[in-house]
Amino acid sequence: MKLFVVFFILVVTCLFKTTSSIPPGCIVCTPLLTTPTTWEDLSEIIKVGCRRLGDAEDACNGIIDNANLTDSYPNMYPHIVNFRKILFIDLDKRIITTKENGTRGDDLIMWTTYYHPKTIDLLTGVFWNQRIKLKYNRRTIRCRITLHPKRKIPILWCREKHLKSLPIAINSAICDVFNTSSEIRIMADMDQLSEFPDIDSIDYLLEYSGFVDQIEYQNFFNRINIRNCALLRSGRFLDSSSKIFSVNHLISSDSEWLTREHLINFEGQNALFQSATQIKNEDLIAFIENWLTGSNTKLQSLMVNGDVFRPDLGYDKDTILKNFEARPWNPDVRERRFKYTGMKYLSITDIMDCTDGVDILRESDNLLATISIDNNKFCFFVWHDRFPTDNDPVIRPATGRSPPQFLLGSIVF
Numbered sequence: 001m002k003l004f005v006v007f008f009i010l011v012v013t014c015l016f017k018t019t020s021s022i023p024p025g026c027i028v029c030t031p032l033l034t035t036p037t038t039w040e041d042l043s044e045i046i047k048v049g050c051r052r053l054g055d056a057e058d059a060c061n062g063i064i065d066n067a068n069l070t071d072s073y074p075n076m077y078p079h080i081v082n083f084r085k086i087l088f089i090d091l092d093k094r095i096i097t098t099k100e101n102g103t104r105g106d107d108l109i110m111w112t113t114y115y116h117p118k119t120i121d122l123l124t125g126v127f128w129n130q131r132i133k134l135k136y137n138r139r140t141i142r143c144r145i146t147l148h149p150k151r152k153i154p155i156l157w158c159r160e161k162h163l164k165s166l167p168i169a170i171n172s173a174i175c176d177v178f179n180t181s182s183e184i185r186i187m188a189d190m191d192q193l194s195e196f197p198d199i200d201s202i203d204y205l206l207e208y209s210g211f212v213d214q215i216e217y218q219n220f221f222n223r224i225n226i227r228n229c230a231l232l233r234s235g236r237f238l239d240s241s242s243k244i245f246s247v248n249h250l251i252s253s254d255s256e257w258l259t260r261e262h263l264i265n266f267e268g269q270n271a272l273f274q275s276a277t278q279i280k281n282e283d284l285i286a287f288i289e290n291w292l293t294g295s296n297t298k299l300q301s302l303m304v305n306g307d308v309f310r311p312d313l314g315y316d317k318d319t320i321l322k323n324f325e326a327r328p329w330n331p332d333v334r335e336r337r338f339k340y341t342g343m344k345y346l347s348i349t350d351i352m353d354c355t356d357g358v359d360i361l362r363e364s365d366n367l368l369a370t371i372s373i374d375n376n377k378f379c380f381f382v383w384h385d386r387f388p389t390d391n392d393p394v395i396r397p398a399t400g401r402s403p404p405q406f407l408l409g410s411i412v413f
Contacts, residue, residue: 086181086412087174089167091188091195094119095153096170099412108174110148110155111166122148122155132156136169164198183228185413190234193220201225204413208233218242229343231413240265249342249411258304263287269300270342277307281319284378288324291369291380292362299382301340303351306376314375326358326371333359334368338381339388344409350393351379352408 086099087108096108112119134141143156143166158166168184175182183203188196190209193216205226209217214237221244230244232252238244240261248269252258255273260283263273273279284304291299307313329336338352357372357379368386372379394407 086183086185087171089171089184089186089197091167091186091192091197094167095151096167096174107151107153109170110151110153111143111170112155112157113160113163114157116163119155122146123157134166134169134173136165136172139165139169141166141169163195168197168199190217190220193217196220201227203227204229204231206231206233206413207235212237229411229413231343238262251343251345255304259283260286263302263304264290266302267296267298269298270340271301272303272305272342272345274305275307276304277310277313279304279306279378281316284315284320285323288320288360288371288380292324292360295364297365297367300384301338301342301382302380304378306378310376315373315378317373320373321358321371324360324371326360328358329355329370330359334370334383334386335388335391337391337393338370338383339385339391340381340408341411342409343411343413344407346396346405347408348403348405350406350408351377352381352393352406354381357381 088097088099090097093110094112095110098106098108112122114123132143132145134143139162141158141162143158143162146155146157147153148155156166156170171184172182174180184199184201185204185206186197186202187206188208190207190212193212200223202224203226205224207230212234217237218239221238221242224243226244226247228247229249230247230251232238232244232250233254235244235252235255236257238257240259244250245262245265246267250266250268250271252271252273253275255276256278258273258276259278263279263283264287287302306315334354336353336355337350338354340352351372354370354372357370359368359370361368368383370379370381370383372381396405396407398404
């Protein structure tokens with residue numbers, strides 16, 4: 001709760017290193033020393049702040065952007081400055097939330113437009129007289145504030161023209177104030193791409209969709225640059241030449257659309273394709289051959305899970321491996337367990353244990369790869385470091401009816 005409090009006090013007040021340049025009517029840092037503990041107290045402070053800023057609105061323009069918000073901040077609120085949770089923009093709910101270790105945390109703030117059909121029912125409170133300003137990308141966004149009647153989080157109301165900019169502006173402001181990671185993580189319904197933020201690059205994308213326009217979907221992934229991770233829930237309209245196959249870390253939870261061309265064209269570091277029902281033995285053979293004769297030095301791992309409901313359609317280990325000069329594990333050549341650096345996920349078995357895997361060597365650059373095949377699971381691991389350290393398995397204890405599981409990967413989405 002204190003996180004919400006401090007953020008909004010900082011937005012509606014002007015902070016200065018000295019008081020000599022304070023325009024009349026602005027609030028200095030002193031009120032921060034007595035942080036309110038209830039939403040009633042918070043609302044009163046915000047109202048006062050808005051009224052005071054209204055008296056000197058022109059003089060205060062740009063002050064928050066130029067102020068060094070972190071100079072005295074650690075002494076006042078060390079427990080909040082050390083706050084390092086991940087911010088997550090949920091476009092469907094229009095809420096910025098926190099995440100910690102992959103678990104959804106608190107809802108921080110909500111945004112919307114005045115008469116949006118999804119939030120029109122929340123337009124029942126009395127708006128405060130003054131606007132709050134957010135400056136982002138050379139744009140000034142004026143908002144009004146209410147309190148969500150059930151979630152008890154602030155709602156920022158803006159004009160329709162600012163809808164695509166406001167969530168990124170809020171995310172940026174929070175990151176600046178708390179001196180935390182400025183990465184942009186977005187969860188988006190692909191059926192509502194018309195409301196996707198006005199940006200060309202993001203760091204993390206979790207996408208899902210029910211019904212989506214094929215052309216619009218393809219154009220989106222050809223336009224947007226995803227710098228680090230993408231988690232796909234649909235993906236059925238992705239062309240094999242899409243930019244998404246160059247993202248560093250890619251997970252697709254429903255890969256019925258996956259073809260041989262998609263596998264061969266992946267140019268990222270780690271990929272996991274689940275329910276890849278179209279992939280057959282010959283497709284995996286083609287992928288391995290392409291790696292052996294190619295020059296891809298970025299790939300670390302590629303995993304394909306086939307049709308779990310059709311074990312008769314599983315991958316045949318002998319059929320695949322007879323095409324290559326594969327050798328069994330030699331502890332003098334590589335470590336037993338592969339170090340996976342992709343997005344975290346759970347597995348009943350430790351698939352990073354490559355004891356039973358076989359190795360192939362790419363002669364052009366001496367890169368070693370391990371192939372593990374178990375019925376409907378295909379794993380391809382490239383050893384850029386053949387003897388990694390700090391690579392002991394992490395096991396999540398059994399919970400309820402769930403058995404113990406291996407926690408794989410290091411990147412939290």
